[in-house]
Amino acid sequence: MNTRQLAERTRGPLYLPGTEGYDEQRLGFQLLEPHKPSVIVAVTGTQDVQAAVEFAAETRSPLAVQASGHGLAAPTEGVLINTRRMSGVRVDPQTRVACIEAGATWQQVIEAAAPHGLAPLSGSSPGVGAVSYTLGGGVGLLARRYGFAADHVRRIDLVTLDGRLHQVTADSDPDLFWGLRGGGGNFGVVTAMEIDLVPVARIYGGSLSFEVEQVPDVLEAWHRWTATMPDEMTSAVSTLTYPDLPMLPEPLRGRQVAQIAISYAGPQEDGRRLAQPLRSLGPILRDTLRELPYADSGTVFDEPDQPHAYRSRNVLVNDLGPRDLADLTKAAGPSAPVMTVVGVRHLGGALAREPRTPNAIGHRDATYAVWVLSPVQAGEQQVVRETHRAALAPFAGDALGCSLNFTFGPLSGDEIRSAFAPADYDRLVKLKTQYDPHGLLHANHSFPLAG
Ligand SMILES: Cc1cc2nc3c(=O)[nH]c(=O)nc-3n(C[C@H](O)[C@H](O)[C@H](O)COP(=O)(O)OP(=O)(O)OC[C@H]3O[C@@H](n4cnc5c(N)ncnc54)[C@H](O)[C@@H]3O)c2cc1C
DSSP states (O other): OOHHHHHHHOSSOEEOTTSTTHHHHHOOSBOSSOOOOSEEEEOOSHHHHHHHHHHHHHTTOOEEEESSOSSOOSOOSSEEEEOTTOOOEEEETTTTEEEEETTOBHHHHHHHHGGGTOBOOOOSOTTSBHHHHHHTOOOOTTHHHHOOGGGGEEEEEEEOTTSOEEEEOTTTOHHHHHHHHHHOSOSSEEEEEEEEOBSOSEEEEEEEEEETTTSTTHHHHHHHHHTTOOTTEEEEEEEEEOOOOTTSOTTTTTOEEEEEEEEEOSOHHHHHHHHHHHHTSSOEEEEOOEEEEGGGTHHHHOOOOSOBOEEEEEEEESOOOHHHHHHHHHHTSTTOSSOOEEEEEEOOGGGGSOOSSOOOOOOTTOOEEEEEEEEOOTTOHHHHHHHHHHHHGGGGGGOOBOOSTTOBSOOOHHHHHTTSOHHHHHHHHHHHHHHOTTOOBOOSSOOOOOO
């Protein structure tokens, strides 16, 4: 098959290098080292996906899939399937199930679920692709109450590298169903997914911001507070030093600020009472805690929504020492060599419990995810890498492994392995070898082939 024949088989358009729209189609949220494909297929349905996969298999071209492009780690020069046009969401309020197409963002799922008083297990940023997030596990705003998004998947429609469409369920193909939920996009191209929704219409949430100079131990205070919280409370802390720039509000310029973001899945009186110790930590720069519809949950973390270049790493741990948290705070301080944001997410609760149908997610027992992220300007890659290594070094001795979903940038084989229990990793490599025997599929973090 050549690209002309491929174009005849697809309803969605093809984009070749140098043609109009090529750049718009290949770029996603992550602008660092974007895909440079020899052909982009802007798929509109399963048949388009099958044609693109068969083309890649026949021409032995590397194949990558991009939804909203938040997680790009391994750019491709081969075939890129862009799923943005497949963004349909169907909600069945009776069974509390949503059928989501490959390119739907969480915002689209949230909007479809909200009129029924339901919510998906979405994350901090509603612009993230729901399918990609779920394939990688998915730690959301209701995570400690309900677990990983991948724990609540009923069916996955998958086109494998031989072009065949499978409706993968716990009964139809237990091994593949296990691996797809946590193993990422390593085994084929997902066209749609059936996921559970939860009966959450409103949460108590938002954030509290403090100046670190005034509350130097804010990370440790949050850490102590998390140990007293019920599963309904999911929270995180982060800190960064704002540049001293005139376009920023005066109170933030050149100052190190820490933000505690919370999401409480219960009555607002309880949420307010549980958050009270945080309000007492010191002078508050900004307080957005309130009861809010889940449809506004993107305001809780209030993350940047404009595409940019960034790198991020993380470690999963079971406990945090005050000294380590002080070092972590300093890593994002005014003396950081590049702009550095550090943070910790509170895990545990339902995340630690095995779902009814086990999946490939690693390190369920981890209690905290410690992460470091930097926007990357030209020529800064090396210094960013070194800064990130240094920031996470205090946690290396206690690290259980890392989370692939929260890693933005390439990882070594050992680092990818560290995301899973050893036996599970071997099982994932076996599945990869079975379903992608030529290693064509460039997943965000790809498993090697066995042997
Ligand atoms: C600002 C921000 C906030 C985030 N918040 C959270 C959070 O709260 N919780 C959390 O768990 N994660 C979070 N993440 C991580 C996010 O879940 C992953 O990076 C996810 O992979 C991004 O999905 P995407 O569609 O946006 O990215 P893309 O780059 O489009 O996709 C990422 C990867 O998913 C795979 N993939 C995508 N579509 C398919 C498909 N149809 N079939 C097979 N494989 C596919 C591919 O391997 C692809 O490289 C966040 C990331 C960012 C940048």
